[in-house]
Structure formats: structure tokens, C-alpha cells
Amino acid sequence: xxxxxxxxxxxxAPSIASNARDYLERVRGGDMGALPAVFGLLVLCVVFAxxxxxxxxxINFANLFTQGAAVTVIAMGLVFVLLLGxxxxxxxxxxxxxxxxxxxTLTNIGLPWYVGVLLAIATGVVxxxxxxxxxxxxxxxxxxVTLAAFLAFQGLVLVLVxxxxxxxxRDPVIVAIANRNLPPALGxxxxxxxxxxxxxxxxxxxRKRAARGLVADPIxxxxxxxxxxxxxxxxxxxxxxxxxxxxxxxxSLKGVPIVVPIILVLxxxxxxxxxxxxxxxxxxxxxxxxxxxxxxxxxxxxxxxxAFVICSSMAAVGGILAASRATSxxxxxxxxNVLLFAVGAAVIGGTSLFGGKGRVLDAVLGGAVVAVIENxxxxxxxxxxxxxxxxxxxxxxxxxxxxxxxKRAAASGLR
Amino acid sequence: MTPVLELRGIDKSFGPVQVLHDVAFTxxxxxxxxxxxxxxxxxxxxxxxxxxxxxxxxxxxxxxGKPVHVNSPRDAAELGIEIVYQDLALCDNLDIVQNxxxxxxxxxxxxxxxxxxxxxxxxxxxxxxVKTVKSIRQLVSSLSGGQRQTVxxxxxxxxxxxxxxxxxxxxxLGVAQTAQVLELVRRLADNGLAVVLISHNMNDVFxxxxxxxxxxxxxxxxxxxxxxxxxxxxxxxITSGRSGELGLKNGSGVTQ
Numbered sequence: 001x002x003x004x005x006x007x008x009x010x011x012x013a014p015s016i017a018s019n020a021r022d023y024l025e026r027v028r029g030g031d032m033g034a035l036p037a038v039f040g041l042l043v044l045c046v047v048f049a050x051x052x053x054x055x056x057x058x059i060n061f062a063n064l065f066t067q068g069a070a071v072t073v074i075a076m077g078l079v080f081v082l083l084l085g086x087x088x089x090x091x092x093x094x095x096x097x098x099x100x101x102x103x104x105t106l107t108n109i110g111l112p113w114y115v116g117v118l119l120a121i122a123t124g125v126v127x128x129x130x131x132x133x134x135x136x137x138x139x140x141x142x143x144x145v146t147l148a149a150f151l152a153f154q155g156l157v158l159v160l161v162x163x164x165x166x167x168x169x170r171d172p173v174i175v176a177i178a179n180r181n182l183p184p185a186l187g188x189x190x191x192x193x194x195x196x197x198x199x200x201x202x203x204x205x206x207r208k209r210a211a212r213g214l215v216a217d218p219i220x221x222x223x224x225x226x227x228x229x230x231x232x233x234x235x236x237x238x239x240x241x242x243x244x245x246x247x248x249x250x251x252s253l254k255g256v257p258i259v260v261p262i263i264l265v266l267x268x269x270x271x272x273x274x275x276x277x278x279x280x281x282x283x284x285x286x287x288x289x290x291x292x293x294x295x296x297x298x299x300x301x302x303x304x305x306x307a308f309v310i311c312s313s314m315a316a317v318g319g320i321l322a323a324s325r326a327t328s329x330x331x332x333x334x335x336x337n338v339l340l341f342a343v344g345a346a347v348i349g350g351t352s353l354f355g356g357k358g359r360v361l362d363a364v365l366g367g368a369v370v371a372v373i374e375n376x377x378x379x380x381x382x383x384x385x386x387x388x389x390x391x392x393x394x395x396x397x398x399x400x401x402x403x404x405x406x407k408r409a410a411a412s413g414l415r
Numbered sequence: 416m417t418p419v420l421e422l423r424g425i426d427k428s429f430g431p432v433q434v435l436h437d438v439a440f441t442x443x444x445x446x447x448x449x450x451x452x453x454x455x456x457x458x459x460x461x462x463x464x465x466x467x468x469x470x471x472x473x474x475x476x477x478x479x480g481k482p483v484h485v486n487s488p489r490d491a492a493e494l495g496i497e498i499v500y501q502d503l504a505l506c507d508n509l510d511i512v513q514n515x516x517x518x519x520x521x522x523x524x525x526x527x528x529x530x531x532x533x534x535x536x537x538x539x540x541x542x543x544x545v546k547t548v549k550s551i552r553q554l555v556s557s558l559s560g561g562q563r564q565t566v567x568x569x570x571x572x573x574x575x576x577x578x579x580x581x582x583x584x585x586x587x588l589g590v591a592q593t594a595q596v597l598e599l600v601r602r603l604a605d606n607g608l609a610v611v612l613i614s615h616n617m618n619d620v621f622x623x624x625x626x627x628x629x630x631x632x633x634x635x636x637x638x639x640x641x642x643x644x645x646x647x648x649x650x651x652x653i654t655s656g657r658s659g660e661l662g663l664k665n666g667s668g669v670t671q
Binding site: 208209212214215276277278281282284285287288289291292293295296297298356357409 | 488489500502503504505506507508509513517518519520522525526527530533534550552556
């Protein structure tokens, strides 16, 4: 129990140093957050860059985004379910089912792309309602419910694609999502809007808090954050705007892939929901202590069902991205390693399997790690077998870090 | 003075087992009323009846002199009755402000109004002279047992409550933290709340209570001013239901 707190506002004005100290203390206390993912990402990138110079080319960099997009988006949805301490093993095949719905609507029936997208997402919502209701109302463990759904959806995909045919997708809008790029100028415009918007939000918040006499982030810290974002994003946009085509005269290939702004919009949307709305607060509360949430008058069942709905609809979006990238849907869409990669992405990013801790950003960072491993090992010429084993080990490592940091947090809990 | 909370002739059975027999209980604003009794005497049942978790079978429930019907925890909360249970019901992964406003968040349209919540939480803690937490944006997982109890109590006080019922608030605490929490309990009463303190610990009871209500096998053995009884008299009331002139006459359930 240290010194005094209460309305003692004058005593310590927060600075970069004090914020850094607090952060270090949190990390030492077991709250590693995204640190392992960021560190892992740096190490992996350096190793692959040294071993395979092709890794650092602009074309490969752009590939990383389109390769990792589907898994990342599914992982974003999984974060909501993981926050409750539940799991959704069916998210991979749910994305497959939704992609198949999209393909059937577009190719077999011939409806416009927006109808297909809406139907695919609606399918995701229905799946989420069913799974969530079984878990919340009947009380069947989510592991069992979603394992059953995992098998059932595998069959459902087969039914939808007529026992194994490959439905190709030719709709230009859907195909563009994972295969086209923004014009370079638009990329820079998005960059400017994003960085300026982030900076303005941070400044406004700090000013509002300072006006009320609450502890606000110092200008120097805000400048550091905005500066870091500007440098990273600026570098990425510049790199992606380079000419990637081997034969630029025939076909020019440059600009930010369209999936990037899609991922960013989803990231901002869900971060807003989790951090700034009562609904998001209640998700954390149910994940942290469901009984406390119930006594506080929160509809725990409603929260659980909505988390599953969000997860399955994000799986639908992931399915659409996967269908776009492959320009086709077959029985394997969303199958094989997709689900494990997505769970791995969320956990590697720092979302706890025990519930109550995690962010949507974790899914993006973890998704990047998974994509870099797959991409880099592919460049190294390793067969799929090695890739699976390495990814499995990384997932185990991430879950180990999660469990250890929990132990550590428990040990240092009563400071 | 009208008591804030008054119960008369409360009966409560679970199936064939009658747990409360004709219990009378009062709590006054500005006073700490200790509710004592051995295990199984019916303390928890009585509190849950007050809190609307169990419906009462018969008897009168008066709030500020007026008869009321409390059928759910929500009814109790609307009257201004808050119960702090022994397990506190805090979310470890949320910070102090978030816990205090859990389920009753203030918002600006769609967005949470963090600043006004933080301000109000700070004000409430300051009014209780809580000085032991470093920052109210600290996660509850990093708090000590006494600090958690403090947060749970502050959460109950935040809603302009009139009656705060504390279930064994010091049971799991060390000496220094117990003293802090008892000080806080006293301060709640001094701020004009009616405080009901359930406790097994006679030292705690005599340290803060103005009145003592002793339950014995589901009957109210006696409700007396703390100044009028001695430590050993209270122990007798708890263990045998009577002490000299005080207490149950031949187990008849007639209270003093």
C-alpha cells in the first residue's frame, strides 16, 4: 500500500518516463500484452530477411497482407469468444460455409455481389445465434458445441458445393478485394487521414481530461505515439506503392492491397466496440467474473450469444476474403489449418485463453506472425509438414507465455 | 426516529424447514447495526430476504416507515439497499472505476462517458477518505484484500444508497486492513447511511456497532444498544439465545 492517491493531481504529472515505468512494471507483473508478438515478428522478419532476401521485396510484402487477411479477420472475431473464456472451433468451417453461400449466390444463381456478401454474413449471424444459444441457454460447453459444428459444417460445405466441385468466382468486385490494389495516391490519402485522425482523437481526449482535472497523457507521449504510427504506416504505404510487376509495361502492379483498408476498418470498428461502449465493457466483465457481471444486472446470456454472433459473422467476412483470394470455393475453403491459425493468431497476439484479457489488435499482430511464418518458410522451400510443425510449436509457445504470465500475475497480484 | 429499514414478524421456510421465525429487525440512519449469530442462525437468509433474493413468507417489510414489497434484487436496489457479499463480486480484469460502475455505466449516446465516471468515482472515494489506492485506473487484480473490500463498499455507496449491508467484510483480512475497513464502516454511518454489519468477530462488533441484533436458531434473540451489553452477554445471546433478562423466554420467540 503506497502513499496517497485521491485527488492529489499536482503531485506527479505523467511523463514519458513515468508511463514507461508503469509499462515495465505491468510487464514484470505478468501482463505481457502484445510484447511477445511484436518481438517475435521482429525476430522472424530479421531471420527471414537474412536467409532469403526475396522476403524483403515489395511484392512479397504485399503478398503477406493478402495471405494473412482471412486468418486475421477470423481471429478478430475469435477474440470476442476468447474474451469470455469460451472457444469457437467451428469458425474455420463457418467461414467455409459462408464462402460457399457467397459462391452459390454469385455463380450458380447469378445474383449481384452485394446480395452474395449480405447472404454470406447473414449466414454467419445465424450460425452465431445457434452456437451462442446452445452454449448460453443450454449450458453445453462451447468446446463440444463448436466441435460438433466443426464436423457438421464440413458436411454443409460439401452439400453447398455439390459434393466436392469447385465453384469459381468471377464477380469483379469480389475478386478485386484480395487481388487488386488502391491507386497510390489514395493510399497516401488514407495514410494522411488515418494519422491525422488518430492524432486529433488523442489530443482531444487529453485536452478534455485535462479540462476536468483528470490525469491526462502528456503531449510528448501523444507525439511519440502518433510519430511511431506515422513512420510505420508511411513506410508501409511507400513500400507498397513501389512497382511490383516484373514487367511493368505490360501490367502495372502497385499500391496498397484493398484488403488492408478493410482490415483497418474492422480493427477500428471492433476496437471501438470493445473499448468505448458499454457492450464491450460487459464482454470483459463476463470474461473476468461472470457471477459479478450477473449480479451487476448484465444479461450474461445475451452477451455470450452476441460474442458468438460477432465471431461467426467475422468468420463469414474471412470466408469472403478467402474466396476472393482463391477466386473459387471448394470443400477445403476454411478447412485444414485455417481455424488453428486463427486461434493461434489471437493467442500469439496476447489474447488469453482463460478469458477476460485481449484486444482486437492482438488478432492483427498475431495474424502477422502467422502469415510471416507461413510466407517465410514457404520461401525457404520447406514443405507443408515443417510449416505445420513450426506453427504448432509457435502456438504452444504463445499459450505457454499466456499461462506463465497468468501465474506470474497471480503471484504478484497482491502487491 | 423512524428506522430506515424495519422488518416485523418475518417468517421464511424452505420446504418443510422453517429458517426464520417471527423475526423483527430494524436499522437506523447514521448507525451501524451489527447482525450476529452462530452458523445456521439465519443471518444470511435474513439478509437475502432484505435484498429481495428470497421472497418472505409472511411479515411486514417497512422502508422509511412505509410498507413495501421487495420481490427482486432490483426492487431492493431501487429503494437504495445495497448488499456487499463476502465474495465481493469484482472483476479482476477491470479497473476500479470500471468495477464501480459495472452494469450501470454512464454514457454519452453510444460511447462510455469515462471522464465523468472517473470523476464521480474519485469523489466517492474521497468522501470515504480512501487513501490507500495508487490510482483509480488500477486493475482490481493488483489490489490487496482490504483495498478490494473498500472498492466493493465504495461501489455500494456510489448509488445514493440508504442502507448498506456488509456480509463479513473483515473475515479474510489482516489486522491493519481490518482496522481500515472498520474505519470505513464507521464513516459510512457517520455520513448518514444505515449500515448493517454481519460479523462473527465480537471485537469488530464492539468497535463500530451502535446496536446489536442477535439471531438464535432463526429467532431474533435480542436487539439492543451496544453500550448496554457486555461482550459476554452477546456471546451468551449467540450461543443460548438468552442472557439474564435479555433474550428469548423459553424459546417462545418473543423479543425484548
